[in-house]
Amino acid sequence: MQGWKKRIWPPPDWNEYVKAGWHKPSQAAVHQINQDESDSSLIQLGKGELSPEIFPLELMKQVMERVTARLTRFGYEEPRGYLPLREAVSEYVKRQGIEASASSILIVSGALQALQLISVGLLHRGSTVYLEQPSYLNSLHVFQSAGMKLAGLPMDEEGLVPAGMAARRRQESGAILYTNPCFHNPTGILMTEKRRQELMRVCEEERLPVIEDDIYRELWTAQPPPPPLKARDRHGHVLYLGSLSKSLTPGLRIGWVVGPEPVIARLADIKMQTDYGASSLSQRVAAEWLASGLYEQHMHYVRKELAKRQAAAICALEKHMGQLASWDVPGGGFFLWLKIRGKVSMTELFAQAHRQGLLINPGNIYGQAGEGYVRLSYGYASLTELEAGIERLGRIVARLLHKAEE
Ligand SMILES: Cc1ncc(COP(=O)(O)O)c(C=O)c1O
Secondary structure, eight states: OTTOOOOOOOOOOHHHHHHHOSSOOOOHHHHHHHHHTTOTTSEESSOOSOOTTTOOHHHHHHHHHHHHHTOOOOOOOOTTOOHHHHHHHHHHHHTTTOOOOGGGEEEESSHHHHHHHHHHHTOOTTOEEEEESSOGGGGSOHHHHTTOEEEEEOEETTEEOOTTHHHHHHTOSSOEEEEOOSSOTTTOOOOOHHHHHHHHHHHHHHTOOEEEEOTTGGGBSSSOOOOOGGGGOSSSOEEEEEESTTTTOGGGOOEEEEOOHHHHHHHHHHHHHHHSSSOHHHHHHHHHHHHHSHHHHHHHHHHHHHHHHHHHHHHHHHHHHTTTEEOOOOSBSSEEEEEESSOOOHHHHHHHHHHTTEEOEEGGGGOGGGTTEEEEESSSSOHHHHHHHHHHHHHHHHHHHHHHHO
16 A cells, blocks of 8 residues: 555536536526525515415315326326327317317427427527517527527517518528517517507518417406417417416426427427426326316416406505506506616615515516516515515615615
């Protein structure tokens, strides 16, 4: 053993590796929101999820018992997903006016995964993704990490304004449009029938493919939204995304893509190379919810609860923030897009709110167009917390506006 020396082997420099990965990290505020959304000591005023009070625990148990009673061996599923679920989705989207066979449906682990698969499976680096300005997509780096550029399009109260897109589109190859026409995240805007027709006409003329993210469709409170773009898609321009996350629970991680078969085959292949499919158990549970009719039944309840919550949030806003912010009342979803009357730093507002026990989504995480706005969710916090949270937010905003005037 002579000459043997105990040597210390330093570990690899993980920091270098961490910086080397090609996927861009989240924005600092988004990172913090992701961490703190499970902190129950904070009032969740931004969370894009239905309240635990709305969660259908008894029905979920019933559904799971039915699945358990019929359970046989389960393992990997077909690349496009569990056939009975795809059949149930096919029936479900038919009621929205979409004709889609089970083979033109891919089951994904939430709509976000569909976006990820599209970014790596259909688009080349340097291509352009048109999107509403502001947009949920700006709060993530899915497309940018895959080398795409995001190009914002203006919105008005009817939704995305397609004028101007055609000229820009002619200078680009391989572009795609991403739109969230029902109760848009973050603004809550519902695209009108007229605008849907106009948008489809422009996209067809320009041969521009569309990703229609329709995951808030079921959450209407005033009246059902106009049919999806996909329902009027004669030539196969539209990839249609649905999900159970906003209407039932994100915990199942179940969503779907409806599109032309070659596209579905391509995305299914990438999904296989990514995770070999969404959870077999979740797929069975989702199939039972949809096929049994319990999902539609539950939606009546969700809509009623959301309408109550919206009324309570607006009442609290009028009382505590009427002089400090303005907002439009959306016809569904669970977001209010508050425009602060005056200039406040979003970073400071977020930090101050956090210090005082509130978690909010500052509008600028959805892009430049969200500067000076807050996305308030009335879907998650209890009614008591909503009122208390809005009152506290009002006091913070008033103080910041006062400071800015000094
Ligand atoms: C517009 C939009 N699309 C997609 C997603 C992702 O949803 P999922 O949980 O189905 O992946 C969200 C979640 O906030 C969203 O707001």
